[in-house]
Each structure stands twice: as structure tokens, then as C-alpha cells.
Amino acid sequence: MTWENINWDEIWQATQDTLTMMVFSMIFTVILGLALGVLLYLTSSRQLLYMPALYSVLSFVVNILRSVPFIILMIAVMPFTEAIVNTTIGVKGAIPPLVIGAAPFFARLVETALREVDKGVIEAAQAMGASKWDIVRRVLLRESRPGLLAAVTVTAVTLVSYTAMMGTIGAGGLGDLAIRYGYMRFQTDIMIVTVVILIVLVQLLQVLGDRLVRRISRR
Amino acid sequence: MELIGGVVPGGINLIHLQDVTKTYRSAGGGEVDAIRDITLDVRKGEIFGIIGHSGAGKSTLIRCMNLLERPTRGTVKVGEVLLTDLGERGLQRERRKIGMIFQHFNLLSSVTVRDNIAFPLKLAGQKKPAIARRVDELLTLVGLQAHGDKFPSQLSGGQKQRVGIARALAANPEVLLCDEATSALDPQTTNSILSLLMDINEKLGLTIVLITHEMGVIRSICDRVAVMDAGTIVEFGNVLDVFLKPSHPVTRQFVDEMSDLSDGAPLRTRDNSRLIRLHFVGEETYQPVLFEALKGSPVQCAILQGTVSRMKHTPYGQLLVELSGGGPGEADAVIESLRASGLDVEVLPE
Numbered sequence: 001m002t003w004e005n006i007n008w009d010e011i012w013q014a015t016q017d018t019l020t021m022m023v024f025s026m027i028f029t030v031i032l033g034l035a036l037g038v039l040l041y042l043t044s045s046r047q048l049l050y051m052p053a054l055y056s057v058l059s060f061v062v063n064i065l066r067s068v069p070f071i072i073l074m075i076a077v078m079p080f081t082e083a084i085v086n087t088t089i090g091v092k093g094a095i096p097p098l099v100i101g102a103a104p105f106f107a108r109l110v111e112t113a114l115r116e117v118d119k120g121v122i123e124a125a126q127a128m129g130a131s132k133w134d135i136v137r138r139v140l141l142r143e144s145r146p147g148l149l150a151a152v153t154v155t156a157v158t159l160v161s162y163t164a165m166m167g168t169i170g171a172g173g174l175g176d177l178a179i180r181y182g183y184m185r186f187q188t189d190i191m192i193v194t195v196v197i198l199i200v201l202v203q204l205l206q207v208l209g210d211r212l213v214r215r216i217s218r219r
Numbered sequence: 220m221e222l223i224g225g226v227v228p229g230g231i232n233l234i235h236l237q238d239v240t241k242t243y244r245s246a247g248g249g250e251v252d253a254i255r256d257i258t259l260d261v262r263k264g265e266i267f268g269i270i271g272h273s274g275a276g277k278s279t280l281i282r283c284m285n286l287l288e289r290p291t292r293g294t295v296k297v298g299e300v301l302l303t304d305l306g307e308r309g310l311q312r313e314r315r316k317i318g319m320i321f322q323h324f325n326l327l328s329s330v331t332v333r334d335n336i337a338f339p340l341k342l343a344g345q346k347k348p349a350i351a352r353r354v355d356e357l358l359t360l361v362g363l364q365a366h367g368d369k370f371p372s373q374l375s376g377g378q379k380q381r382v383g384i385a386r387a388l389a390a391n392p393e394v395l396l397c398d399e400a401t402s403a404l405d406p407q408t409t410n411s412i413l414s415l416l417m418d419i420n421e422k423l424g425l426t427i428v429l430i431t432h433e434m435g436v437i438r439s440i441c442d443r444v445a446v447m448d449a450g451t452i453v454e455f456g457n458v459l460d461v462f463l464k465p466s467h468p469v470t471r472q473f474v475d476e477m478s479d480l481s482d483g484a485p486l487r488t489r490d491n492s493r494l495i496r497l498h499f500v501g502e503e504t505y506q507p508v509l510f511e512a513l514k515g516s517p518v519q520c521a522i523l524q525g526t527v528s529r530m531k532h533t534p535y536g537q538l539l540v541e542l543s544g545g546g547p548g549e550a551d552a553v554i555e556s557l558r559a560s561g562l563d564v565e566v567l568p569e
Contacts, residue, residue, distance in 0.1 A: 124325035127285055128339040128390075129314035131307075138338070142329050216329070 005187040011177065015197060018173035020091050021163045025098035026156055033103040033155070034148075036062070037110025038136060044111075048122075048132050065104040071165050073101050089170035098162050106155040113147030114140050146217045153209025157202050164198065174198055230262035233394060233426050234284055239293035241279050253279040255450045257293070261394075261428055266420050268437040268458070269430040270473060271447030277430040280447065281396050284428060285317045286310055298393060315343060318387030322399035324379040326371040332358075332382050333367045339390045357385040361415065377408035384415065388425075395419070397429035401436060409433075413440050417531075434477040438462065438530050446470045458530055463498055463537075463563075492543035493550045494523075498563035499536040509540070512556040518545040 036058065042048050043055040068076065074097040081088045081096040117140055125139045141148070167175025174194045182191025241253045254276040261267045271277045282288040283295055286302050295302045300313055326335050333354050340350045358364050361381040371379055380400060387395055397416070401409040417440045420427050431437065437444050437458060444461050446454040446469055453467040465471045497509070504527060513520055520540050527536040542550045557564050 118325065118328070120321060120323050120325035121327060123287060124319070124321060125338070127287055127314060127317070127319040127396075128342060128386075129311040130342055131311055134342055138341070139327065143327060145329060 003189045005181065005189050006193060011174075011190075011193060011197070014172065014174045014177045014194070017091055017171075018160075018163050018175070018201075021094050021098060021166070021171065021173055022156065022159055024091075024095050025102065025159055025163075026152075028095065028099040029102040029106050029155060029159070030152060032099060033106030034110055036103065036107035037114065038140070040107060040111040041114040041140070042132075042136070048135065062104040062107055065100065066108070070101045070162050071168075073097065074162075074166060074169060090172060094163065094166045094171035094173075098159060098166065101162055102155055102159050105158060106151060109151035109154060110148060113144045113151055116147055117143045146213045149209060149213045149216065153205060153213075156205045156209070160198060160202055160205070230265070232260040233263040233298060234261035234428065235294075235296040236260075236280075236283065237294045237296075239280075239283055239290045239295065241276075241283060241288055242291040252450050254283070257452060259445060259452065259455070261426060262443075263393075263426055264420075264424050265442040266417070266427045266429070266440050268441035268444040269428070269447060270432065270434065270437050270444060271430075272432060272469070275447040276450040277447050278398065281398055281428060281430045284394075284396055285314050285319060315339065315390045316392050317394050317396060318390070318392035319396040319398065320380065320383040320387050320400045322402045324371070324376075324383045324403075326379060326382055326386070328371055331368050331370055332363065332374070335371065335382055336385045336389055338386060343390055353389060354385075357389055360388070360419075361385045375408075376404050377411060380404065380408075380412050381415065384412075384419070388419070388423075392425070394426045394428065397427060399430060399432070402431065402433070409436070410439070416440060434462075434473045437473075438477065438528075440531060442531065446473070459500060459533055459535065462530065463500065463535060489541065489543045492541045493554075494567040495540050495542065495554060495557075496565040496567060497536075497538045497540060497557065498565070499527075499534075499538075500563075501533055501535075503561060504534040504536045506560075508557060508560050508562055509538070511560065512553050516545060516549060516553055518542050518549050518553050 040055065040058055040062070043051040043058065045052065045055075065073070077097050077100050078088050080100075081093055084096055085092050087093040121143060122135055122139055125135050130138065163171065163173050164175025164178070167173050167177070167179055170176075174197055178191050178194040181187040182194065236257055236259050239257045240255050242250050243253055245251045257280060269277045269280060279288055283290050284297065286295065286305075290303065293303070297313065297317060302310060302313060305313060327338065336354045336357050337350050340353060345353075354367070355364075358367050361384055363378060363381050363385070366374065366378060371382065374382065383400075384395075395416075400416075401412050404412060413436060416427060416429075419425050420440075429436065429441070441458050443456065444454075444458045445452045446461065446467060448467070448469040454461055454465065454470045461470060462474050465474050499508075509520065520542055522538055522540055524539040525537065527534065529535070542553060554564055554566065
């Protein structure tokens with residue numbers, strides 16, 4: 001096998017595109033998913049804002065979004081993508097589908113992380129006169145930090161594979177490169193390089209995430 | 220229901236529960252009263268104990284005092300404020316005046332000891348320098364000056380409870396509610412926490428309400444006690460009165476767990492003897508009353524069992540004595556003379 005097809009400028013550009021998609025979609029995923037996860041937690045049974053109707057609706061929507069395979073979801077939301085960013089291609093057009101795909105996933109992870117918070121600590125905060133907002137901010141989000149960070153790591157890794165899929169509908173990035181050259185033109189060398197870069201990216205994210213979790217865990 | 224305890228001259232009531240009932244819906248759809256029609260007063264400055272077996276409702280009762288559990292019926296008043304009339308905001312404000320500590324400490328695991336203690340002060344919106352000063356004071360009060368920057372996971376159980384106490388006291392509450400505060404601690408640590416609580420009660424004049432299933436806790440620091448069984452208060456009064464003469468079977472059980480005094484029947488050694496149990500309270504515990512009563516009498520005595528101990532600051536003792544010898548009526552005369560000297564004499568059945 002030869003490595004003659006490799007254009008490092010193109011690979012570098014694709015890597016940058018992937019990273020840009022990752023960073024922006026991660027930011028929006030964390031913001032939306034955190035809010036949604038907290039709401040899921042608070043409205044579930046025996047919690048501070050117990051609202052069975054709202055919980056059912058939220059939970060239903062999250063389940064629907066999570067049950068559609070991402071490769072279908074990213075196409076199905078195209079009209080919505082067009083409506084909010086005026087394009088469905090490029091890095092910009094990739095962000096809405098990525099967020100719609102990852103936020104519900106992240107929200108469930110957040111919900112699970114919050115459930116791990118000791119109920120006694122919440123009770124103690126209530127006894128000290130903390131409001132519900134105080135409890136969310138000063139107890140729930142603080143006590144669940146290791147779990148939340150682990151959730152961010154898992155979601156980031158998932159987003160790497162989602163960005164690759166987005167490559168098939170014109171988002172650019174490493175996935176696009178692998179499919180266009182590696183798959184359509186049988187240029188195996190490009191395929192190998194992109195796969196290696198993706199693996200390195202995932203490894204880096206996981207190691208970084210695990211380190212941070214260990215650093216802030218105090219149990 | 221009548222007012223148990225009542226308003227005693229000199230005692231200002233700080234907490235007043237009136238006909239408080241808490242009903243839970245059970246899994247099967249039925250309803251269960253965790254506590255039923257409880258009326259009681261806690262006086263300012265006292266240490267008030269609630270004892271009961273698990274499931275007796277004491278945990279629900281103490282949570283009704285700061286409305287962590289909202290009573291199904293009845294009213295709760297702390298100070299001049301009727302908590303059961305307050306909305307969420309008002310309740311949050313009042314709760315800052317009611318400290319609480321827990322069996323499992325319930326500290327924030329993700330922040331340091333200092334930040335745990337600062338928690339209620341931050342809630343109250345105090346400024347940083349003021350918070351730092353107050354936290355230093357509290358660390359000194361509970362003897363944890365050297366541990367301020369540690370995390371709870373680095374502390375022992377007793378130290379964690381000290382942090383809990385410091386946190387509960389941070390906002391200068393009028394009352395401290397203790398939910399099985401020593402139940403997760405070993406006996407030695409329990410004693411150090413209890414003496415800290417007694418210290419705080421005496422130094423700061425803080426009113427303390429505690430629930431426990433350990434008689435030893437009630438005996439060592441409480442002034443008054445309520446005994447709970449099946450959601451109601453079955454016995455109530457000064458610790459000495461309740462535990463020297465328990466009238467309810469549950470109370471007797473708790474007292475028996477602590478002392479090893481039996482009913483005496485198997486101990487009788489001689490025929491035609493009388494068994495009596497003497498109760499001493501206060502200074503008379505140290506007086507030679509038995510010697511005085513027997514002086515010049517042909518009656519002989521044998522001490523079968525005995526104990527001398529303390530309840531909080533009051534010494535008390537119990538002796539199981541067998542009287543034998545002497546003519547008819549002479550044992551009676553000894554008993555009379557013991558009674559005349561102010562002693563409580565219980566004549567056990569033949």
C-alpha cells in the first residue's frame with residue numbers, strides 16, 4: 001500500500017472542522033441537556049418539583065429523539081436546521097442536528113447523575129432554609145460534579161461519531177474525508193489516517209475526562 | 220387531647236405542637252398515621268428528648284417541628300411564628316432559625332469543612348469576610364480548628380458530626396433539632412458529642428430537641444423526655460420522674476435495657492423475708508439512710524442488687540434489699556422509718 005493520496009492540508013482542515021463541530025455542538029448540548037436533565041430530575045416522582053404530567057411529556061420527547069437512529073434523525077431535522085441557521089451543510093449546518101441528537105442523551109445522563117446525590121444532603125439544605133433554586137445550584141449541581149463530568153465525556157465521545165455521520169450529508173470534517181476518499185474512491189490510506197485521528201481524539205477525550213473526574217471526586 | 224406537660228411556671232414555651240397528625244398513604248392504598256394527635260411543648264433553654272423504638276414516629280415528629288414533613292392536621296408554632304400558616308418563602312426564612320443535625324451527618328461531600336459550615340451563611344446572603352470570621356468561631360467552638368480545609372471524607376464520624384453541629388449553629392438558631400445524632404457513632408464518640416451538645420445548651424442557652432432510641436442519651440443530657448410508641452406519646456415528664464418510675468411498658472423496657480435490676484423474685488434467699496426496693500434521688504443518694512433505719516433494730520438486711528448513677532446532674536440510686544429476722548411488724552417499722560427519711564420505698568410482692 002502506498003500513502004500517495006494523502007494531502008495533509010486537507011486532513012488538517014478536516015480535523016479542524018471536526019473539532020469546531022465538536023466544540024460548538026458540545027457547548028449547546030451541555031446547556032440544553034443540563035437544563036433538560038435537571039428538569040427531568042426535579043419533576044420526577046418524590047422530587048422537589050414533582051409534576052407527573054410534565055415529566056411524562058419531557059421523558060416521552062427525550063425517548064423519541066433517542067430512539068431515532070442519528071443517521072435518520074440528522075436528515076429528518078433538516079427543515080428545522082434550515083430555519084435556524086439558514087443552511088443544512090457545512091460546520092454551521094451540522095450544529096443543530098448534532099445538538100438535537102446529543103442533548104437528550106446527555107439529559108438522561110444528567111438525570112442519572114443527579115439521582116446519585118445523597119437525599120440526606122438535600123434534606124439538610126431544606127432544613128437550613130434553602131430554596132429550590134439554592135438546592136439545584138449549591139447542592140445538586142455541586143455534589144454531582146464527578147457524575148456530570150463523566151456524562152460530558154461520554155457525550156463528547158458520542159459526538160465524535162455523530163460528526164463523522166454528518167460528513168455524509170455535507171458537513172465536512174474527518175467523516176466526510178473518510179467517506180469521499182476512503183469509501184467512494186477506495187483510497188484506503190486516507191481511510192486509515194482518518195480512523196487513526198478519530199481514535200486518538202476519542203482516547204484523548206476519555207483520558208482527559210477521567211482525569212478531571214478523579215480530580216474533583218471527594219468521596 | 221389534653222396538653223401534655225402543660226405550661227410550667229418559669230418555663231417559656233419555644234415550640235408548641237397542637238394536635239399534630241401526619242398521615243401517609245401506604246403502598247397498598249390505605250392510610251397510615253405516622254404520628255397521631257400529638258400535643259407537646261418544648262421550653263426555652265431545655266434539652267428535650269424523644270425516645271422510641273424505630274417506627275414509633277419520632278423521626279416524623281422531629282421533622283414536623285421544622286416542617287420538613289408538613290403535618291396532615293394540627294399546628295406547629297416555633298417562637299411566635301405559626302409555621303403551619305407560612306408559605307414556602309416564609310418557611311425558608313424561619314428554618315434559618317432552626318438548626319438541625321442528622322444521624323448520617325448529611326454534609327456536602329464536594330466542599331471543604333469550612334464551606335460546609337459556611338453554607339447557611341451563604342444562603343442568608345452574608346458577606347465573605349463576615350462568613351470567614353463566623354466559620355473560625357464555629358470551628359473553635361466544636362474543636363476542629365485544624366480541620367477547616369479538609370473534606371468530609373477525610374474526617375471520622377465524630378468529627379463529621381461536629382461539622383454538622385457547627386453548620387447547624389452557624390446562623391445563630393434558637394433551636395437545635397437532633398435526628399438520631401449519635402446513633403451512627405461508637406459509645407466514646409457519642410459521649411463526646413453529647414457533652415458538646417450539653418456545653419452548647421449551657422453556654423449559648425440553645426434549646427435542643429433530640430430523638431433517639433438509646434436510653435443512655437436521654438439519661439446523660441435531657442431535662443425532659445417524651446416516650447413514643449405507635450405514633451403517640453405514651454409517657455411524658457422530667458427525665459428523673461419518668462425513668463425512676465416508668466408507668467408504660469415501653470418506658471419500662473427502655474429503663475430495663477439500661478439497668479440490670481431484675482424484679483427480685485429469683486433472688487430471694489431466705490424464707491419469711493421481705494424484699495424492698497429503695498429509690499434514692501439527689502443528695503440523699505449519699506446519705507447513710509439504710510444504716511440509720513436499721514440501727515437498734517433486730518432486723519437484718521442483705522443488699523441483693525444495687526446501682527448508683529447520674530441522670531444529667533442528678534445522682535440517683537436503686538437498691539434491692541432483703542430484710543429478715545426480727546419479730547412481726549419489725550420489718551414494717553424499718554420500712555416506715557425509711558419512708559420517714561424521705562426515701563421512696565417499694566415493697567415487692569411475696
